[in-house]
Amino acid sequence: MDYRRLDNEDLKHFASFLKESEIITNPEEREPYGHDETEDYQFSPDLVLKPSSAEAVAKIIKHCNDRRIPVYTSGARTGLSGGALPVYGGVVLSTERLNRIIEIDERNLQATVEPGVINQVFHEACKEKGLFYPPDPSSWGSCSLGGNLALNAGGPKAVKYGVTNAYVLDLEVALADGSLIRTGARVLKNSTGYNLTQLMVGSEGTLGVITKAVFRLIPYPQQDRLMLIPFQSAEKACEAVSAIFQAGITPSAMEFMERDAIDYTLQYVDDVSLPIGPEVQAHLLIEVDGNNAEVLMQDCMAIADIVENFEAGEVLFAESAQEKAALWKLRRKVGEAVKSHSIYKEEDTVVPRAELAKLLRAVKELGSRYGFHSVCYGHAGDGNLHVNILKNEMSDQAWKEDLPKGIRELFQIVKELGGTISGEHGIGYVQKDYMDVVFQEAELQIQRSIKKIFDPQEILNPGKLFPNQ
Amino acid sequence: MDYRRLDNEDLKHFASFLKESEIITNPEEREPYGHDETEDYQFSPDLVLKPSSAEAVAKIIKHCNDRRIPVYTSGARTGLSGGALPVYGGVVLSTERLNRIIEIDERNLQATVEPGVINQVFHEACKEKGLFYPPDPSSWGSCSLGGNLALNAGGPKAVKYGVTNAYVLDLEVALADGSLIRTGARVLKNSTGYNLTQLMVGSEGTLGVITKAVFRLIPYPQQDRLMLIPFQSAEKACEAVSAIFQAGITPSAMEFMERDAIDYTLQYVDDVSLPIGPEVQAHLLIEVDGNNAEVLMQDCMAIADIVENFEAGEVLFAESAQEKAALWKLRRKVGEAVKSHSIYKEEDTVVPRAELAKLLRAVKELGSRYGFHSVCYGHAGDGNLHVNILKNEMSDQAWKEDLPKGIRELFQIVKELGGTISGEHGIGYVQKDYMDVVFQEAELQIQRSIKKIFDPQEILNPGKLFPNQ
Numbered sequence: 001m002d003y004r005r006l007d008n009e010d011l012k013h014f015a016s017f018l019k020e021s022e023i024i025t026n027p028e029e030r031e032p033y034g035h036d037e038t039e040d041y042q043f044s045p046d047l048v049l050k051p052s053s054a055e056a057v058a059k060i061i062k063h064c065n066d067r068r069i070p071v072y073t074s075g076a077r078t079g080l081s082g083g084a085l086p087v088y089g090g091v092v093l094s095t096e097r098l099n100r101i102i103e104i105d106e107r108n109l110q111a112t113v114e115p116g117v118i119n120q121v122f123h124e125a126c127k128e129k130g131l132f133y134p135p136d137p138s139s140w141g142s143c144s145l146g147g148n149l150a151l152n153a154g155g156p157k158a159v160k161y162g163v164t165n166a167y168v169l170d171l172e173v174a175l176a177d178g179s180l181i182r183t184g185a186r187v188l189k190n191s192t193g194y195n196l197t198q199l200m201v202g203s204e205g206t207l208g209v210i211t212k213a214v215f216r217l218i219p220y221p222q223q224d225r226l227m228l229i230p231f232q233s234a235e236k237a238c239e240a241v242s243a244i245f246q247a248g249i250t251p252s253a254m255e256f257m258e259r260d261a262i263d264y265t266l267q268y269v270d271d272v273s274l275p276i277g278p279e280v281q282a283h284l285l286i287e288v289d290g291n292n293a294e295v296l297m298q299d300c301m302a303i304a305d306i307v308e309n310f311e312a313g314e315v316l317f318a319e320s321a322q323e324k325a326a327l328w329k330l331r332r333k334v335g336e337a338v339k340s341h342s343i344y345k346e347e348d349t350v351v352p353r354a355e356l357a358k359l360l361r362a363v364k365e366l367g368s369r370y371g372f373h374s375v376c377y378g379h380a381g382d383g384n385l386h387v388n389i390l391k392n393e394m395s396d397q398a399w400k401e402d403l404p405k406g407i408r409e410l411f412q413i414v415k416e417l418g419g420t421i422s423g424e425h426g427i428g429y430v431q432k433d434y435m436d437v438v439f440q441e442a443e444l445q446i447q448r449s450i451k452k453i454f455d456p457q458e459i460l461n462p463g464k465l466f467p468n469q
Numbered sequence: 470m471d472y473r474r475l476d477n478e479d480l481k482h483f484a485s486f487l488k489e490s491e492i493i494t495n496p497e498e499r500e501p502y503g504h505d506e507t508e509d510y511q512f513s514p515d516l517v518l519k520p521s522s523a524e525a526v527a528k529i530i531k532h533c534n535d536r537r538i539p540v541y542t543s544g545a546r547t548g549l550s551g552g553a554l555p556v557y558g559g560v561v562l563s564t565e566r567l568n569r570i571i572e573i574d575e576r577n578l579q580a581t582v583e584p585g586v587i588n589q590v591f592h593e594a595c596k597e598k599g600l601f602y603p604p605d606p607s608s609w610g611s612c613s614l615g616g617n618l619a620l621n622a623g624g625p626k627a628v629k630y631g632v633t634n635a636y637v638l639d640l641e642v643a644l645a646d647g648s649l650i651r652t653g654a655r656v657l658k659n660s661t662g663y664n665l666t667q668l669m670v671g672s673e674g675t676l677g678v679i680t681k682a683v684f685r686l687i688p689y690p691q692q693d694r695l696m697l698i699p700f701q702s703a704e705k706a707c708e709a710v711s712a713i714f715q716a717g718i719t720p721s722a723m724e725f726m727e728r729d730a731i732d733y734t735l736q737y738v739d740d741v742s743l744p745i746g747p748e749v750q751a752h753l754l755i756e757v758d759g760n761n762a763e764v765l766m767q768d769c770m771a772i773a774d775i776v777e778n779f780e781a782g783e784v785l786f787a788e789s790a791q792e793k794a795a796l797w798k799l800r801r802k803v804g805e806a807v808k809s810h811s812i813y814k815e816e817d818t819v820v821p822r823a824e825l826a827k828l829l830r831a832v833k834e835l836g837s838r839y840g841f842h843s844v845c846y847g848h849a850g851d852g853n854l855h856v857n858i859l860k861n862e863m864s865d866q867a868w869k870e871d872l873p874k875g876i877r878e879l880f881q882i883v884k885e886l887g888g889t890i891s892g893e894h895g896i897g898y899v900q901k902d903y904m905d906v907v908f909q910e911a912e913l914q915i916q917r918s919i920k921k922i923f924d925p926q927e928i929l930n931p932g933k934l935f936p937n938q
Binding site for chain 2: 159165186190192292355382422442450
């Protein structure tokens with residue numbers, strides 16, 4: 001790519017409409033914007049801008065478009081696919097000051113927010129009013145809603161309530177030409193023109209910069225029950241998952257964790273303990289929610305009956321809010337725990353739910369063939385398995401040269417099972433060269449053409465999503 | 470538009486890969502393909518083709534693309550926005566022979582269908598296996614799934630379960646260049662590239678022809694309760710709607726009918742009777758569903774308590790399957806009944822739920838100003854009000870020249886209330902010239918550019934969706 005480097009004229013221009021505190025030139029302060037939670041990448045933006053209005057965002061990208069300077073929109077940098085990495089330098093546009101919850105509309109069960117609002121902050125603000133915003137990625141305490149929108153983020157609740165895109169009604173988006181558009185309306189159904197809202201969600205900052213979002217909300221469920229179920233076989237645990245759904249039960253969370261995932265995490269967090277017998281190979285963490293305690297108890301009993309057919313051990317019910325919090329902490333910290341254990345790569349495979357056991361078997365077979373150790377966990381109810389590949393004793397050469405072939409084989413299997421290569425983490429920087437596994441050239445070409453409409457100068461998050469960039 | 474007329478060479482080409490019975494040249498047999506359920510339009514296609522494979526569909530549109538012949542994809546022609554009308558003649562591509570339910574996958578709660586399958590046929594096939602496909606437009610007994618996808622159709626259940634697009638996981642689409650693409654995967658969450666699936670849904674046949682769809686399904690709810698509630702004031706009925714949702718109850722249907730809607734329908738269907746006092750101005754038809762009778766009864770009691778605050782009359786509970794069917798028949802037949810009453814126009818306005826009373830007031834005010842009588846009904850829980858404007862005594866001139874100004878005013882009010890001009894019927898032929906009310910030029914331009922990527926020759930459903938076409 002032939003991008004212009006920033007010069008003093010650019011800085012002067014930005015200073016004409018941004019405050020001094022919104023312009024970060026100091027290398028030390030810029031450094032954190034060069035990485036996210038993805039493996040071990042570090043890039044270096046030339047400049048970080050922190051606009052506090054949609055109009056300022058639009059002015060920034062218009063200028064960069066006119067001058068052909070890359071713009072990398074950055075939320076909280078908790079991403080796992082390198083989507084926010086400034087791989088060609090240029091400007092990082094941080095949304096951290098666009099962090100207002102503009103309105104929680106209790107009459108209509110809707111909310112309007114800016115992209116920099118932290119997921120959990122929004123969740124709690126809604127909950128205070130009896131309203132529920134379900135998408136809850138593991139990083140919800142630190143990830144931003146703008147990032148969630150960019151990647152169509154999920155989380156444990158998605159299995160019952162759907163992922164981010166199921167809650168978005170309307171977006172305000174700054175385009176490369178400096179215009180601000182609305183993509184939808186504040187309505188629950190909309191058959192008016194092409195669905196630009198859903199085109200923006202999951203587009204990873206490559207089409208525009210989301211400056212406002214309108215979400216629908218639902219009533220907050222009043223009760224939940226949480227159970228942890230040990231299995232002697234990880235494959236049996238996977239098989240139990242689809243049996244539960246086939247029985248007509250829809251849990252509000254259905255999480256799978258391999259033995260290593262729990263063990264690493266128990267070592268990593270020091271305030272949770274759990275006695276686990278040596279025979280246990282995996283756990284399911286299952287939550288049901290609703291407004292009626294008796295119905296939930298019936299669901300739990302039905303689940304307990306079903307898992308018996310899959311050689312489950314004794315079901316542990318969380319009896320108090322503390323016990324629930326401890327089990328959820330265990331699940332939410334798996335990613336960090338595995339990461340702290342070794343250099344690793346995280347794959348975000350997703351398949352039809354009933355194919356989960358086949359996928360797990362394939363991962364292990366590939367591991368023995370390519371010589372890697374894997375720790376698998378994830379949102380089993382959605383068929384979404386996070387495959388963590390640990391470097392451990394692998395040689396640098398095998399890690400760099402052979403492993404990508406193994407990952408390609410894994411993705412080919414995922415495709416054959418009816419699945420795809422990312423369920424919620426996005427493609428970003430680290431998965432783009434595998435896009436040809438799941439898309440034909442015609443399908444990629446359409447996506448490239450759409451990109452060109454919105455971003456003819458290729459200044460919006462360049463070096464992402466598409467192969468060979 | 471400068472389109473080529475069909476000639477014998479074209480017919481010969483189609484005959485080279487279609488059966489004789491798949492090629493309709495006879496004017497009488499072509500005639501039904503020239504209209505749908507929208508008002509009083511009649512156009513005339515030059516040829517009707519009824520391919521029975523995706524490959525044949527692709528060949529047809531490639532040929533039409535090469536020769537610049539318009540292609541109008543036609544489902545069951547139950548549309549209410551003229552979306553399937555062959556306004557420039559050319560070829561009508563009927564999906565009626567693409568009517569296989571290819572698979573109902575009970576392990577994964579998914580189904581794969583062709584576009585010509587009738588909605589209710591699919592619904593019943595799923596139900597037999599204990600599975601639920603919720604989208605249920607009033608025309609479900611005759612409308613096709615392909616048409617539902619083209620318009621992102623809703624129906625009464627949408628208020629709890631979402632519209633068509635909430636159930637689509639993957640589409641096979643024939644493109645103008647003759648390629649067949651897949652837009653997604655058989656998975657419940659997908660962060661892999663731009664969301665071409667959601668771009669296709671609701672695009673009204675202007676981007677490609679859907680040849681297969683993969684839907685997710687959910688467990689069929691085992692019980693429901695249905696209640697009809699009379700109100701002395703239509704506005705009070707509208708206000709009751711949002712009060713019910715604010716109380717944390719999510720009914721599985723929340724339908725509103727003005728007095729005239731019920732009266733016309735009772736005259737139109739001869740096997741349903743209902744005693745209605747002279748003071749009644751509107752009804753809400755409310756259904757709750759789930760798996761626990763006691764919980765449903767509690768919901769019903771809570772609803773009955775809430776509506777008392779809005780001057781409701783005595784709640785009628787449907788006590789048997791027959792009574793439920795009668796009430797649903799009443800609701801589903803309103804459209805036909807109103808249509809049989811007078812020349813009319815149907816608007817498909819949608820606003821945030823709590824603004825429904827304001828919208829209704831505005832409709833009546835416009836009616837008295839422009840001299841039209843209106844009958845309003847619809848999916849109140851979704852804020853989706855079908856405004857039926859009756860010609861009655863209006864002069865032809867007022868109908869043709871003044872009324873469009875009144876509709877424009879109505880749509881401007883809808884926009885100001887945070888809503889939009891179609892909730893489930895689509896834009897098609899009859900609403901296209903109002904698109905500028907809800908979209909800025911930049912927003913329309915993006916949509917036109919997307920259209921151009923998929924259909925550079927403008928052969929796919931030309932004369933629709935965009936203003937000034």
